[in-house]
Structures are given as structure tokens and as C-alpha cells.
Amino acid sequence: MNQTERRLFLIKNLISEQKQYQNIRIPEDEAEQKRLLRALFNIRMPKPASDAFLAIQDAYLQEETKRKGITGFSNLQPITEGLYLWQGDITTLCCDAIVNAANSGLLGCFYPNHGCIDNAIHTFAGIQLRLACAQLMKRQGHEEETGQAKITPAFNLPCRYVIHTVGPIVRGHLTKRDKELLASCYRSCLELADQNNLKSIAFCCISTGEFHFPNDKAAQIAIQTVKDYKAQTRSEIEVIFNVFKETDDKIYRALLGAN
Numbered sequence: 001m002n003q004t005e006r007r008l009f010l011i012k013n014l015i016s017e018q019k020q021y022q023n024i025r026i027p028e029d030e031a032e033q034k035r036l037l038r039a040l041f042n043i044r045m046p047k048p049a050s051d052a053f054l055a056i057q058d059a060y061l062q063e064e065t066k067r068k069g070i071t072g073f074s075n076l077q078p079i080t081e082g083l084y085l086w087q088g089d090i091t092t093l094c095c096d097a098i099v100n101a102a103n104s105g106l107l108g109c110f111y112p113n114h115g116c117i118d119n120a121i122h123t124f125a126g127i128q129l130r131l132a133c134a135q136l137m138k139r140q141g142h143e144e145e146t147g148q149a150k151i152t153p154a155f156n157l158p159c160r161y162v163i164h165t166v167g168p169i170v171r172g173h174l175t176k177r178d179k180e181l182l183a184s185c186y187r188s189c190l191e192l193a194d195q196n197n198l199k200s201i202a203f204c205c206i207s208t209g210e211f212h213f214p215n216d217k218a219a220q221i222a223i224q225t226v227k228d229y230k231a232q233t234r235s236e237i238e239v240i241f242n243v244f245k246e247t248d249d250k251i252y253r254a255l256l257g258a259n
Contacts, residue, residue, distance in 0.1 A: 006060040007033055013053055014040035038123050039112035046107060046134035049127060061126050061156040068092050070158045073200050076240065079256045082230060083223075084240040086202070087249045090117065091124045094158040095240060096198040097151070099189050101206045102164040104143040106133045106150065117204050117244075126156045133164065147184030149192045161198065163189045167207030174214060179221055182207055186225040194235055202240040205248050219251045 001009070008026065011033065015021050021040075027033055049057075073095035076084045090098050100121045103109070108122030108130050122129050132152045137144070144150065149165040165188060168181040185206050193201045203222060207213035219241075226239050241256075243249045252258070 001056065001059075003060060003063055004030070004033075006056050006063075007037055009056050010053070010060060011037050011040060014044060017044070035113055041123050041127065042108075042112045042114070042119060043110055044127060044130070046127075046130040048131065054126075054128070057126055058156055061124055065092055065124055065156070065158060070094050073202075073238070073240065078238075079258045082236070082238055083226070083256065084238065085243070085249070085252050085256055085258055086240050087243050087246075089120070089244070090202060090204055090242045091120050091157055093202050093240070093242065095200040095202050095238075096159065097161040097163050097193055097200070098154070098157070098159045098202045098242070099204055099206065100162050100164045101204055101211070102144065102166050104146070104166050106137050106144045106164055106166070108133065116210055121157070121162060124157060125154055125162065128153075128155045129162065147181040147188060149185070149188035151192050151196060159202070161196070163192055163201070165189050165206060167211050168213065170207070170212040170214075174217060178213065179217070182213060182218060182221050183225045186222055187229055190226065190229050190235065190237065190239075193237055194233070198237065200238040200240065202242045204242050205244075208248070215248055216251050219248065219255055223252070223255050 011026055015024055070092050071088060076086055078084050101117050109116050109119035129152060136150055144166050146166045146168050149163050151161050151163050154160055154162050165185040167185050168178045170178050205218060208215050208218050229235065241252050243252055
């Protein structure tokens with residue numbers, strides 16, 4: 001089965017699960033098919049799927065990621081000892097864990113084809129990730145608190161684990177509490193990584209973008225919190241600061257002295 005056949009199989013199966021979408025016309029254009037498939041992944045509620053569906057989904061997603069190009073952590077060069085800066089798509093990074101900037105429901109982004117990192121991670125990990133998060137939340141019995149972290153397998157992503165953390169949402173003026181909560185996100189993720197004996201972790205720019213934390217202030221907190229944690233705990237974990245936008249790359253390069 002080639003990628004087109006897999007994609008059409010997945011689309012048809014996902015449509016068949018939802019009565020209200022039975023009359024959706026499947027486009028002939030490949031790019032539009034991919035958009036439709038991602039949208040269907042995004043709106044699917046957490047629930048099990050058949051082994052046949054998962055086998056085809058897994059093969060499809062792994063091939064799509066392979067085609068995008070996988071970057072191995074071992075190929076990166078540190079800026080300073082134990083600290084790295086990498087610009088790219090975090091869903092293509094092969095390391096022990098990547099950090100997801102999650103919402104308090106921890107179930108991923110349900111908005112079809114949204115551009116947030118939560119949407120991308122859940123899309124390319126596969127439907128297993130939303131189900132794993134739902135099971136975590138059911139056991140917990142309440143929404144995830146800001147500044148805390150949870151770990152799950154990464155399923156179809158090239159990394160081994162995803163660490164989910166809920167950053168603060170800045171509403172108007174940036175407060176001292178906002179800064180404390182963002183620092184807590186980084187510490188919680190690092191603690192969880194060390195508890196699970198992980199050797200490398202990649203942080204996205206938590207709380208920037210949709211959560212409106214100023215990019216420069218967020219980067220300052222990220223770097224300082226990581227440095228403080230490593231100094232205080234003597235942790236040897238390798239930390240990658242992952243940026244996607246050129247703006248963030250420039251900010252991190254200046255702060256890390258990488259220019």
C-alpha cells in the first residue's frame with residue numbers, strides 16, 4: 001500500500017466514524033487530502049481504533065515524517081556544554097523527549113489544521129497520543145495545573161517521549177506570577193526527564209504565540225531556569241532549545257552568545 005492508498009484508507013475510516021461527515025467529498029488534490037486527513041485527526045475524540053487502522057496510520061505517519069527529514073540529536077553541535085539551539089520542526093527531531101506546549105485539558109488541539117505546536121505534535125504522533133493523554137487525565141481527575149508536566153510515549157514521532165506542560169496565558173501586563181509559572185514549566189519538565197533517566201530533551205518556546213508571553217522574556221526565563229537547574233542538581237541532561245521562527249532564533253542566539 002502506497003502513501004496515497006494509506007491516506008485515502010484513513011480518510012474514509014475517519015469519516016465513517018462521524019455520521020455528520022458522511023457526505024464530505026474527498027478532494028483529488030494531494031495537498032487538500034492531507035489537510036482533510038489532518039483535520040479529521042484533530043477533531044477525533046480520544047478512543048481506541050482497530051489494529052488494522054493503527055497499522056496503516058503508523059506506516060503513513062512515519063513515512064510522512066521520514067519525507068520531511070529527521071534530524072538526529074547526535075548530529076547537533078552544542079552552543080555551550082549541555083545546551084543546544086536548533087531551528088526546525090520539533091516533530092522531526094530524534095531525541096529522548098520533546099516538550100509539548102499543551103492546554104489544561106492535555107488532549108491536544110481540536111481546531112482543524114491549527115498552526116500551534118500542540119496540534120502538530122498530536123497530528124504526527126497519531127491518535128494514540130490523545131487516548132494516552134485522556135487516560136492520564138481520567139486518572140488525575142482534574143485539569144492539568146499550569147507549570148506542571150506529564151510524560152507519555154511519543155508513538156509515531158521520532159523521539160521516544162513527549163513531555164506535556166501547560167504554560168501561563170498572559171492577559172495584558174506580564175506579571176511576576178506569569179514569570180514564576182513559566183519557570184516552573186521548565187523545571188517540571190527537567191525533573192520529569194531526570195526521573196525517567198532521559199539523556200536529552202528539546203524545549204519548544206513555551207507560552208509564546210497563542211499564550212502571548214513576550215518572546216524575549218520567555219527565552220530569558222527558559223535559559224536561566226535550565227542553567228540554574230543543571231547547576232543546582234548537577235544534572236547531565238542535554239537540553240535543546242528548539243525554535244521555529246526566525247525571531248526566536250535571533251533572540252536565543254543573542255542570549256546564548258551564539259552569534
